[in-house]
Amino acid sequence: MDGSWLLWALLAFPAAAALGCLAARTARLALLVASAAGASWALLAAAVAVAAIFGEPVSAGAGWLYLDALSGFHLGVLGLVFGAGSLYAWGYFRRELAAGQFAAGAARRFGALWSGSAAAMALVLASNNLGLMWVGVEATTLLTAFLICAHVNPLSLEAMWKYLVVCSVGVAFAFVGTLLVAASARGLGVEPAETLLWTRLAGSAGRLDPAAMKLAFVFLVVGYGTKAGLAPMHSWLPDAHSQAPAPVSALFSGFMLSAALYCVMRCLPLVEGATGNAGWGRSLLVALGLVSVLAAAAFTVFQTDGKRLLAYSSVEHLGVIALGLGLGGLGAFAALWHTLNHSISKSLAFFSVGRLGQLHGTHDLEKLGGALRRSPVWGAGLLGAMLALIGVAPFAIFMSEFQVLRAAAEAGEADPWQYLTMALFLLGLGIVFVGVLRQAIAVAWGGPAEGDKEADGADGGRERPALVDALLVFGGLALVLLLGLWLPAPLSEAIGRAAAILGGRP
Amino acid sequence: MNGSLPIEAVLVLLVITDLLLLGSSRFRTCIRVVAVQGLALGLLPVLLHGAEAPARAWGLAGASMLLKGAVFPLLLLRVLRDTGARREVEPYVGYTLSILGGVGALVFSLWVGSRLELPGTALTGSSLMVPAGLATLLIGLFLIASRRNALSQVLGYIVVENGIYTFGVALVGGVPMLVELGVLMDAFVAVFIMSIAAYHISREFDHIEVDRLDRLRG
Numbered sequence: 199m200d201g202s203w204l205l206w207a208l209l210a211f212p213a214a215a216a217l218g219c220l221a222a223r224t225a226r227l228a229l230l231v232a233s234a235a236g237a238s239w240a241l242l243a244a245a246v247a248v249a250a251i252f253g254e255p256v257s258a259g260a261g262w263l264y265l266d267a268l269s270g271f272h273l274g275v276l277g278l279v280f281g282a283g284s285l286y287a288w289g290y291f292r293r294e295l296a297a298g299q300f301a302a303g304a305a306r307r308f309g310a311l312w313s314g315s316a317a318a319m320a321l322v323l324a325s326n327n328l329g330l331m332w333v334g335v336e337a338t339t340l341l342t343a344f345l346i347c348a349h350v351n352p353l354s355l356e357a358m359w360k361y362l363v364v365c366s367v368g369v370a371f372a373f374v375g376t377l378l379v380a381a382s383a384r385g386l387g388v389e390p391a392e393t394l395l396w397t398r399l400a401g402s403a404g405r406l407d408p409a410a411m412k413l414a415f416v417f418l419v420v421g422y423g424t425k426a427g428l429a430p431m432h433s434w435l436p437d438a439h440s441q442a443p444a445p446v447s448a449l450f451s452g453f454m455l456s457a458a459l460y461c462v463m464r465c466l467p468l469v470e471g472a473t474g475n476a477g478w479g480r481s482l483l484v485a486l487g488l489v490s491v492l493a494a495a496a497f498t499v500f501q502t503d504g505k506r507l508l509a510y511s512s513v514e515h516l517g518v519i520a521l522g523l524g525l526g527g528l529g530a531f532a533a534l535w536h537t538l539n540h541s542i543s544k545s546l547a548f549f550s551v552g553r554l555g556q557l558h559g560t561h562d563l564e565k566l567g568g569a570l571r572r573s574p575v576w577g578a579g580l581l582g583a584m585l586a587l588i589g590v591a592p593f594a595i596f597m598s599e600f601q602v603l604r605a606a607a608e609a610g611e612a613d614p615w616q617y618l619t620m621a622l623f624l625l626g627l628g629i630v631f632v633g634v635l636r637q638a639i640a641v642a643w644g645g646p647a648e649g650d651k652e653a654d655g656a657d658g659g660r661e662r663p664a665l666v667d668a669l670l671v672f673g674g675l676a677l678v679l680l681l682g683l684w685l686p687a688p689l690s691e692a693i694g695r696a697a698a699i700l701g702g703r704p
Numbered sequence: 705m706n707g708s709l710p711i712e713a714v715l716v717l718l719v720i721t722d723l724l725l726l727g728s729s730r731f732r733t734c735i736r737v738v739a740v741q742g743l744a745l746g747l748l749p750v751l752l753h754g755a756e757a758p759a760r761a762w763g764l765a766g767a768s769m770l771l772k773g774a775v776f777p778l779l780l781l782r783v784l785r786d787t788g789a790r791r792e793v794e795p796y797v798g799y800t801l802s803i804l805g806g807v808g809a810l811v812f813s814l815w816v817g818s819r820l821e822l823p824g825t826a827l828t829g830s831s832l833m834v835p836a837g838l839a840t841l842l843i844g845l846f847l848i849a850s851r852r853n854a855l856s857q858v859l860g861y862i863v864v865e866n867g868i869y870t871f872g873v874a875l876v877g878g879v880p881m882l883v884e885l886g887v888l889m890d891a892f893v894a895v896f897i898m899s900i901a902a903y904h905i906s907r908e909f910d911h912i913e914v915d916r917l918d919r920l921r922g
Contacts, residue, residue: 329886336890355909356905356918360920362894366894374872380875
């Protein structure tokens with residue numbers, strides 16, 4: 199099937215939308231363009247994803263662009279997060295526009311960068327060339343940096359600077375890793391222009407130079423791991439997430455982190471193939487995943503700021519995904535499923551806490567107490583999403599975490615040390631569960647804090663929720679709940695095909 | 705080996721500029737030193753191919769020299785002028801100690817270079833290339849971590865990029881053209897954005913000292 203134009207359209211459409219935003223006359227128009235284009239691009243992404251997963255892999259540009267089941271699956275997740283985020287951004291910024299807090303220039307810049315970052319993330323997913331993939335990751339860093347300080351103030355600038363420096367240097371490490379991959383492929387005797395093509399490398403992974411490939415993988419994991427927010431390279435993450443506007447935080451947590459981890463996923467079969475499938479690369483991911491889960495658990499317990507809490511929760515969940523990948527087999531399936539579940543729940547959580555923050559003028563969880571009473575839709579969204587995120591039973595995250603646990607147990611039969619992995623994983627989940635549950639209950643039903651009236655802001659903290667808002671919240675909650683109770687066969691098939699590329703099985 | 709003497713001259717220049725950066729106290733000097741380093745590195749792909757260098761090597765050399773030798777320095781000098789940053793770089797670690805650290809990094813890199821059997825090294829005709837690249841990378845990281853001014857961190861980032869570039873030439877003798885251009889483009893945009901950010905920071909805070917950006921914690 200010749201679907202190469204689909205890939206070009208996927209990349210060109212958001213780029214064109216970005217130009218459209220820049221040309222928009224008013225702030226309102228710029229936001230409207232960004233929002234409408236984002237939502238329609240999501241549909242296109244979903245269509246391309248389905249074509250790539252269930253049909254033949256799509257390729258274009260002399261093999262430099264390539265979309266198979268693994269990238270197709272991620273593209274679907276990106277479409278979901280980005281589409282919902284675009285719809286939400288319209289409602290979020292409309293209020294600020296009305297209050298005169300958002301100038302036309304800022305809105306144009308936001309719209310252009312927002313659309314542009316979709317193009318950059320799509321490039322990460324669609325590139326078959328590891329070098330081009332790196333260019334995409336670096337481009338997401340640069341494009342999203344100014345999204346953090348959509349409102350320029352000292353705190354957002356500080357967060358942006360940390361993000362820029364830490365991620366640029368981190369991703370520079372990933373480039374060293376990419377070069378080392380190219381060096382390890384010298385023995386293959388392919389043409390220089392094709393050395394970094396993933397399909398070429400994966401096809402003959404067994405003949406890659408093992409020493410160079412091992413070194414490469416370390417650099418790649420450290421580099422892309424920084425961008426993915428895996429501990430201990432996560433220092434930029436809580437600041438950036440807490441200072442960015444809510445739609446941007448949702449995109450960061452919901453997909454940008456997963457996009458970076460996707461790059462690690464691409465390299466995993468290469469290192470495993472080169473080292474004879476002995477699990478060398480996987481054990482590295484298990485270790486990083488565990489460190490992330492435990493470190494995040496320690497930090498979440500003491501968080502009082504809602505957005506920082508969610509940011510640390512992202513470190514935890516990315517850790518779970520890395521752990522699942524590292525365990526392999528069943529774990530690869532669980533990791534991909536967890537990616538989807540986490541993206542939905544975390545976007546929803548950021549949407550809710552962002553709007554609550556706008557209504558009450560703070561993200562402090564104590565001051566948001568009684569949210570369920572004060573703004574039922576967003577309060578329900580936040581409570582539901584927090585419960586889902588800590589793995590309360592019928593929600594999908596519980597199911598995928600349970601699968602990771604099963605993978606650990608299975609691995610434990612072969613290697614008793616993996617039982618320790620399982621125990622530490624459970625410990626981390628337990629700490630997060632207890633710590634965050636306390637906060638979630640306080641936010642939902644807690645009494646109003648001191649000085650409630652002034653904290654409620656100009657409109658008394660009440661509003662009539664728009665239909666789109668209610669749809670986003672309850673649609674999202676229903677989706678996480680439904681996926682937990684029943685995994686539809688086509689979705690299961692899609693995840694299975696993607697996991698097969700990682701050497702896993704359903 | 706063909707053309708290995710000029711290559712080694714470039715590499716020695718690279719290491720000398722690294723050490724100069726660690727020891728200079730003035731921003732203007734540092735910016736100029738980084739510019740010289742960029743110009744010297746731009747020659748590498750051409751020198752590597754000798755007289756019959758293909759057009760793309762020349763094109764790449766030209767683009768890289770233009771960016772690193774002219775665009776970056778002018779941009780940074782402009783930020784320096786507009787922000788009214790102090791003229792000294794204000795390191796946490798003293799200059800002498802910094803230079804000693806740099807020499808340490810160099811020794812370490814030489815040791816690693818002698819240990820590391822990388823498939824590409826035979827091709828470049830110089831055993832100094834991997835150590836020089838690695839040392840530049842490490843010194844760049846040190847510059848980022850040890851200076852408290854945002855502008856110094858931008859300089860450090862450029863040095864890291866230079867180190868990776870040298871390392872890359874040593875490893876694979878160049879990656880595909882499009883990727884190289886993409887990398888160059890990214891470096892350009894990164895430096896551009898960092899400069900704008902430094903400018904914003906100076907306007908908002910009245911200084912561009914990064915150690916005073918410490919309000920976000922936990």
